[in-house]
Structures are given as structure tokens and as C-alpha cells.
Amino acid sequence: MSLEEQLSKLKTEFPELLEEKVRVEERRVLQPLPGAVEGRVVVRFAPNPDFYIHLGNARPAILCSEYAKMYKGKMILRFEDTDPRTKTPLREVYDAIREDLRWLGVVWHEEYIQSLRLNIYYDIAREMIRRGCAYVDLCGDEGKKLLSEGSYCPDRDRDPSWHLEQFDRMLEGAYDEGEAVVRVKTDPRHPNPSVRDWVALRIIDTTRYPHPIVGSKYIVWPTYNYAVSVDDHLMGVTHVIRGREHEVNTVKQLYVYNCMSWSPPVFVHIGRLKLEGFILSKSKIRELLSREPEKFLGYDDPRFGTIAALRRRGILPEAIRELILSVGAKETDATISWANLASINRKLLDPIADRIMYVNNPEELVYEGDCVDAEIPYHPERPEKRVIRLCRGDVIMVNKDDVKLGEVRLMGAVNVKLEGGRAIMTSRDLRYARERKLQIIQWVPKRDAVKLTIYKPEGLEMKKIEGYAENTLKAYKVDSKLQLVRFGFIRIDRVEEDGSYKAFLIHE
RNA sequence: GCCGCGGUAGUAUAGCCAGGCCCAGUAUGCGGGCCUUUCGAGCCCGUGACCCGGGUUCAAAUCCCGGCCGCGGCACCA
Structure with missing residues (x-):
């Protein structure tokens, strides 16, 4: 049938199909969470307190809190601080994260710190050994090598009672770092070598690497994959919303659920969020801070993408929230342009920011x-x-x-x-x-006139603009956000002893 | 290299599962205009995209196959 024929047939037989369909008013709503039931949803945000959180971390945090609200569910904050050696937690960061989250408007109903729960992980480990799906590997580096070849440490075939004994010896301190690990039995020939009998608990010499919360009290520490599986189950988490980099971890964690006959939560993997022109990476920020301490103002330097930095620059939490919700829970990475964030922020700031005159x-x-x-x-x-x-x-x-x-x-x-x-x-x-x-x-x-110096972050540089504001500026305190007429929006960062002001240019 | 996941304008996102209301919507950016004791806000106009190649179909952004590109993972890190 040609198009004309189809049309005429439709016209005579099904005229209603030809009527203009009215476009439904579009509303920006978060896509539904698979399998979510109102009143039953439990989500969690689980940062490592080894450094301050950034915009990228805010994505899962805000999405979780939004989903918890949407389904009248529960949100958990859990500090994952189980590696005092390579990702040493920082004492002050626990509070800083709480503050950043509160500022972002994230509400959580329960809070846990993994380093305070080690005995729980030990108990479940014993049960897993008893069930024959976890074992103590005393082969050291050799055990790792055997697995990479598709084989395994011969200890694996021993009786659970032997492994239980060895586990107790581990806890008593009979072994040093690297001499003994608890592995989860998976498939020694799994295509991904990291999945093969992955390590659930290992020994860390906490006299050399004390933990900021529990010091040197424990030497057997759970790995991420193990602690997460146990906690997500015990805390009743129904939906795990986390970055795509955790896709393989999901495969690993399912072995724990399987062994313990637990029903696994729904896993949702989301893409990374980057902010064009800003450094978000924890390690990169730390490196810059230690290499050029005189050049940067600290972890909240507005040239960085930490939450504290965005706050110090003058970005409103509502703007970050709106941005993250508009990006949604997609699986693709997103590079947000500063212009986009600035535009959202400007619309929020415009109705509330006082205007004063400034001349540079x-x-x-x-x-x-x-x-x-x-x-x-x-x-x-x-x-x-x-x-x-x-x-x-x-x-x-x-x-x-x-x-x-x-x-x-x-x-x-x-x-x-x-x-x-x-x-x-x-x-x-x-x-x-x-x-x-x-x-x-x-x-x-x-x-x-009041001397007002404005700092404008540009990549890794900080441009300095000197000028004078009308006397009215004196009425505003630190953290005030103003619009300088024909110049742009600023946030007052500091008032010097001599009465001069320092501010950051938020955006034009 | 192996395994996995993606690819809609400069950026972000809607549409893809259930093919036709899509010569692809929205926001931002950019260009122009209106308004306004700000170069801000608001309003109007314009600009610009379905990664490529095949296939299925009357009809493909949407389904299938192949390629290309990007991202992630391959730790006794989280």
C-alpha cells in the first residue's frame, strides 16, 4: 500500500487515529527505580572518609536521598573505612562529609561506621567458612599466582574445621601481613581474574598503620567487597545506587549473597559526573595540595570540584541538586559545563542577591x-x-x-x-x-569606597581583580552573595583587618 | 591484551524497552531583537544532533548484524 492509500483508508475506517495527539506536559521527574515499592525502599551512600567529597560523589548521594524521599523509604550513611594502610581515613573528614551532605540537603536516617563493626564481619566470615564457601589461604603470593593461572592454593580443599582454626589464628595475630587471607570460593577459572576466589579479609599491621577511629585494636580487616555485601544485607538495603566502576564488584558480591542464601538488592550503576575545567579527583587534589601548598587555599579552593569548594565559590546547594536531578540516574558519563551550572545558580541567586556598585x-x-x-x-x-x-x-x-x-x-x-x-x-x-x-x-x-579584591578561578589559575565597591558593601558579612552591577555575582570570602574585602567571582 | 558498559546539537538531557504522533523536544551556549536606571533577570527570533555501514519493515533515533570511537574493570583499594 502506498502512503496515499494508507492515509485514505485510515481516513475512512479509523479517523480517530489521525487526530493530533496532544503532547503531554513534560515534567522532570527521576525515572522510577526498578522494583521499588513505596515504604520499602532502603538506599545508602557509602563514602570512604579518606578525603572530602566532590561533585561526582554528590551524584549518588543526591540520587539516593531523592529516591528515599520519592518512595518514602530510608537512607543510610555508611563510612567505608576498612583500609587503614593504602586509603587511610582522615579523622576530620567524617564530620566534613556529614556537613557537606547536610548542606546539600541530603537527609539520612541511620549512620554506620564500618571500622566499628569488625566483629560482625568476623562472625559472618566464620559462617561462610563453615558453609564451605570461604577459606583461609596460607599460600601468600603463591596463592595469588596460582589463581592467575586458573589453579588455586591446595589449602582450599581442606576441611572447614581446619580453616576455622586458621581464621582464629589470624585473629590472634599468628600471621603477618600477606601470610594469610580469607578468600571467597568463586570460580578459579572465572574469565575475570579478579573475581577468582577474591579476598574477603586480610591482615593489616595497624601498629604501623593505625586507624583513626580504632587505632591498632584490629589486624584483620575486611575488604570492600566483603564488608559491603554483609552490610547491605544486614542493613536491609534494597537498592544499591553506585558508580559504573562497581559493575565487576557486583559480580563478586553476589557470591556472598549466594553462600549465605540472602536475596540480593537491586543494583543500579550510574555514570561518572565531571565538571568541565575543574579537578575532582581526590588523589589529584591531594597531590596538588602537597606539591604546591602555597598556590592553593586548601581542599575547598574554588579551583577544585569538592563540595566545599563549590560552596566557598558561592554555588547554592539547590543548584547542585537541580543539576544532578536533571542529569538523572543514567549509565553514561556526563561532563557538565560550568556555564550550565552557573546558569542554574544565577537563576536561583538573581531574585535574592542585592545589587551594589563596583568599579575595577x-x-x-x-x-x-x-x-x-x-x-x-x-x-x-x-x-x-x-x-x-x-x-x-x-x-x-x-x-x-x-x-x-x-x-x-x-x-x-x-x-x-x-x-x-x-x-x-x-x-x-x-x-x-x-x-x-x-x-x-x-x-x-x-x-x-571599600577596597574589594575579587578572585576568579580559571582552570588551575586564580585571576585577581582589584577594585572598589560603594560603602554599602560594609553591611554584608562573610558568605553573603551579591551582584555587582554590570560585573557579576560574588560571594564574600573574607573581611580583612583594614576593612578591605576579598570575594570570589561566582559567575557573571 | 582480556572482560563489561555506553554512543542524540559545543555541553547536558527527552524520545529507544512496547518502530509511525520525530524532516527529533527541552535547557544551556552562541548570534540578533524587545524590555529594563546592570553587560543580570524576563520575553521573542535564529543557530545547531540521532557515531558509521548493512539488514528487517510500507515505515528505523528506536529492532538485528558488523565496524568505529569513548568509558570502566582486570588489587591482600574503595
């Missing part, structure tokens, strides 16, 4: 004209105003580029001609300025 690259001019009381609203949508008096002989500062414009209107005040170091009043009338399409420029009286 200033040129001083002497005002010649009538005395005027310039009444300038703090915000175009609100009636409150401040008054700035301008009289003959006053020195004002305006941007050098604006001086080139010739005749301009000083915002809120008068129209002036700028020439020869003078600002000569031509008229007070706003209509006059409109008719002549005069540029309206910001200006600052020199008598009580």
Missing part, C-alpha cells in the same frame, strides 16, 4: 554639578533603597573603559560628560538619558 580598573574624576541624593534600590524587585550623596567637587571612580563613552548616566544619579578628569553634569533627567541612549554606568564615590 578605576579612573578618578571630579564631579561638577548640582548636589544630588542618588536613591538606588538594593534589588530591582524590592522597594528598599540606599542614598548616595553626590556634590560638586566630590571625587568619583568609574571604570576606565566607561570614560571613553563620553556622555553617560551615573546609575541612579545624573547624566554627565566625562572628559579631562572631570564629570560634568548635563542633566538630571532619566528621559534625557533614554532619548540619547546613554549608557548607564556604575560609579563609586572615592571618600568612603
Whole structure:
């Protein structure tokens, strides 16, 4: 049938099919969580407290808390601090993470610290050994080598009672690092060598590498895959939302569920989130901080992508939340452009940020004209105003580029001609300025100008902009977010002893 | 190298499972205009994408096969 024939047939037999379908109003909602039942959903965010969290970590954290809310479920915060040797947890980071999460609006109902639960992991390990699906491997490096060849340490075939004994000896300290490990029986010929009888518990010499919470109390430590499986089950987690890098870990963890006859949760793997032009990687930030400590302000330096850095720059938590929800729980990686985040933030900030005048690259001019009381609203949508008096002989500062414009209107005040170091009043009338399409420029009286230095992060550099704000700035404290007219939004970072201000440019 | 997962404009995302309302929607960016005592916000117009090649079908962004590219994993890290 040709298209024409089809159409005419439809027209006569099924005319209703040809009616325009009305597009359903599109709403940005998180896609449903597979298998989720209202009131039954338990999710968790499980960071390693070895460093401060960044925007990439915020993705699973916010998604989890959003899903918990959506399904009237429960959210768990769990610190995964089971490696005091290579990923040594930092004492101060536990609290920093809690603070970052609270700031982001993440609500959690239960909290756990894995280093405080070691006895639980030991108990389950004994049960797994009894069931014959875990064993103690005393072969050391040889055991690793045998597995890589598709074989295994001969200890594997011994009776569970022998392994139970050896496990107790491990706990008593009879073995050193590397001499004994507990492995989960999987498939010694699994195509992925890391899956083959993976290590569930190993020995870490905590006299050399003390743990910030439990010191040197324990020497047998669970690995990530083992502790996670046990905890997710014991804590009743129904949905594991984590990065794609954990896909293989899911395969490994399923062996624990299988051995213990537990029913596994639903695993959702999401892509990585990057922020264009910013460093998110924990190790990279640490490296820069230790290599060039004088160049950076700390882990919350706005050139980094940590949550603390975004906060210090002046990004609002709602903006981060909105961004992450708009990206959703997709499996693909996403590189967010700064312009995108800035645009969301600007829309949130615009209705609440007061406007004040600021001049960088200033040129001083002497005002010649009538005395005027310039009444300038703090915000175009609100009636409150401040008054700035301008009289003959006053020195004002305006941007050098604006001086080139010739005749301009000083915002809120008068129209002036700028020439020869003078600002000569031509008229007070706003209509006059409109008719002549005069540029309206910001200006600052020199008598009580406040020195304001603005720092603008650009890649690994920090651009410094010096200038002066009107005296009104003095009313604002650290952390205030303002819009400098015709310049951009800033967050006040510091007020110096001499009364000068330091701020970060959030965005234009 | 082996194993796994992806690929829609500059960026992000909708549509893909259940093929036709899609010569592909939205946001942001970019260009232009309107409005406005800000170069901000708002409004209007424009710009620009289905990785490639086959196949199935009346019909493919959507299903199938092959290729290419990207990402992840291959720890006694998490």
C-alpha cells in the first residue's frame, strides 16, 4: 500500500487515529527505580572518609536521598573505612562529609561506621567458612599466582574445621601481613581474574598503620567487597545506587549473597559526573595540595570540584541538586559545563542577591554639578533603597573603559560628560538619558569606597581583580552573595583587618 | 591484551524497552531583537544532533548484524 492509500483508508475506517495527539506536559521527574515499592525502599551512600567529597560523589548521594524521599523509604550513611594502610581515613573528614551532605540537603536516617563493626564481619566470615564457601589461604603470593593461572592454593580443599582454626589464628595475630587471607570460593577459572576466589579479609599491621577511629585494636580487616555485601544485607538495603566502576564488584558480591542464601538488592550503576575545567579527583587534589601548598587555599579552593569548594565559590546547594536531578540516574558519563551550572545558580541567586556598585580598573574624576541624593534600590524587585550623596567637587571612580563613552548616566544619579578628569553634569533627567541612549554606568564615590579584591578561578589559575565597591558593601558579612552591577555575582570570602574585602567571582 | 558498559546539537538531557504522533523536544551556549536606571533577570527570533555501514519493515533515533570511537574493570583499594 502506498502512503496515499494508507492515509485514505485510515481516513475512512479509523479517523480517530489521525487526530493530533496532544503532547503531554513534560515534567522532570527521576525515572522510577526498578522494583521499588513505596515504604520499602532502603538506599545508602557509602563514602570512604579518606578525603572530602566532590561533585561526582554528590551524584549518588543526591540520587539516593531523592529516591528515599520519592518512595518514602530510608537512607543510610555508611563510612567505608576498612583500609587503614593504602586509603587511610582522615579523622576530620567524617564530620566534613556529614556537613557537606547536610548542606546539600541530603537527609539520612541511620549512620554506620564500618571500622566499628569488625566483629560482625568476623562472625559472618566464620559462617561462610563453615558453609564451605570461604577459606583461609596460607599460600601468600603463591596463592595469588596460582589463581592467575586458573589453579588455586591446595589449602582450599581442606576441611572447614581446619580453616576455622586458621581464621582464629589470624585473629590472634599468628600471621603477618600477606601470610594469610580469607578468600571467597568463586570460580578459579572465572574469565575475570579478579573475581577468582577474591579476598574477603586480610591482615593489616595497624601498629604501623593505625586507624583513626580504632587505632591498632584490629589486624584483620575486611575488604570492600566483603564488608559491603554483609552490610547491605544486614542493613536491609534494597537498592544499591553506585558508580559504573562497581559493575565487576557486583559480580563478586553476589557470591556472598549466594553462600549465605540472602536475596540480593537491586543494583543500579550510574555514570561518572565531571565538571568541565575543574579537578575532582581526590588523589589529584591531594597531590596538588602537597606539591604546591602555597598556590592553593586548601581542599575547598574554588579551583577544585569538592563540595566545599563549590560552596566557598558561592554555588547554592539547590543548584547542585537541580543539576544532578536533571542529569538523572543514567549509565553514561556526563561532563557538565560550568556555564550550565552557573546558569542554574544565577537563576536561583538573581531574585535574592542585592545589587551594589563596583568599579575595577578605576579612573578618578571630579564631579561638577548640582548636589544630588542618588536613591538606588538594593534589588530591582524590592522597594528598599540606599542614598548616595553626590556634590560638586566630590571625587568619583568609574571604570576606565566607561570614560571613553563620553556622555553617560551615573546609575541612579545624573547624566554627565566625562572628559579631562572631570564629570560634568548635563542633566538630571532619566528621559534625557533614554532619548540619547546613554549608557548607564556604575560609579563609586572615592571618600568612603571599600577596597574589594575579587578572585576568579580559571582552570588551575586564580585571576585577581582589584577594585572598589560603594560603602554599602560594609553591611554584608562573610558568605553573603551579591551582584555587582554590570560585573557579576560574588560571594564574600573574607573581611580583612583594614576593612578591605576579598570575594570570589561566582559567575557573571 | 582480556572482560563489561555506553554512543542524540559545543555541553547536558527527552524520545529507544512496547518502530509511525520525530524532516527529533527541552535547557544551556552562541548570534540578533524587545524590555529594563546592570553587560543580570524576563520575553521573542535564529543557530545547531540521532557515531558509521548493512539488514528487517510500507515505515528505523528506536529492532538485528558488523565496524568505529569513548568509558570502566582486570588489587591482600574503595
